[in-house]
């Protein structure tokens with residue numbers, strides 16, 4: 303099984319996606335949380351994309367129509383930021399730009415859950431969350447299954463929730479974890495790259511969602527495949543980074559360096575994507 307996953311048809315696709323991001327340098331508007339801004343912008347830059355952390359609803363009418371994709375992350379949601387997210391998502395939809403949602407801690411409170419459900423009605427192309435977030439959104443429930451921003455479930459627990467959320471929202475849904483699952487409600491792909499230490503760096507999830515936005519920006523008609531490629535490529539950067547790291551702080555640095563330096567041989571030999 304392992305051998306079947308390595309290489310195959312998916313690894314060249316992942317390399318083609320990364321190569322397109324590097325050559326086209328898509329412009330990604332990021333409305334993301336305060337914790338993740340630095341890692342998110344550096345992840346996009348090291349992959350070859352162009353991040354812009356612009357969030358004012360006063361400038362989105364001028365700016366959002368020019369971007370290649372929009373990324374919205376509700377991690378440090380406040381009353382003031384929610385209208386800005388709504389305005390940008392509406393503009394993205396109006397101007398036919400893909401937009402990607404990271405529903406951080408969707409089940410932590412009624413306010414956050416309602417905000418995420420309202421954003422879902424604005425038709426994101428992709429939703430990427432950890433297992434607890436995807437379960438909370440699929441059940442539209444908050445409280446019991448959620449403990450802050452970290453997942454209290456394995457990603458395998460959330461595959462059915464991801465499928466039902468994909469069907470109800472029309473979005474591609476990705477659940478991250480030891481194994482990443484990606485579904486359009488019908489097909490399910492899994493990506494098995496990365497290292498457990500990535501969970502010990504805050505905002506790696508937020509950063510990989512931004513990377514998904516960049517990959518979908520250059521292949522918007524294949525959001526399922528682009529999302530799987532982004533998750534696998536980020537995981538490969540984590541694996542190579544871990545060979546040099548001494549802990550979470552140095553992994554953060556080496557992950558960014560590794561993403562920047564990824565070559566065709568590493569991607570082709572390491573990417574592990576398969577259909578479930």
Ligand SMILES: Nc1ncnc2c1ncn2[C@@H]1O[C@H](COP(=O)(O)OP(=O)(O)OP(=O)(O)O)[C@@H](O)[C@H]1O
Pocket residue numbers: 406431432433451452453478479480481482495496497498499500501503504505506507508509510533536537
């Ligand atoms: N046990 C693991 N083994 C390998 N990779 C992992 C593991 N856990 C998480 N990852 C990877 O780490 C990245 C972040 O996923 P995670 O599920 O931790 O996101 P998250 O909970 O939303 O994180 P955050 O909220 O801090 O941004 C993904 O690329 C995922 O594939």
Ligand SMILES: Cc1ncsc1CCO
Pocket residue numbers: 335337338377378406451504505507508
């Ligand atoms: C720790 C934390 N709190 C709100 S957002 C965030 C970053 C990881 O999601």
Ligand SMILES: [Mg+2]
Pocket residue numbers: 406407431432451507508
């Ligand atoms: Mg998260």
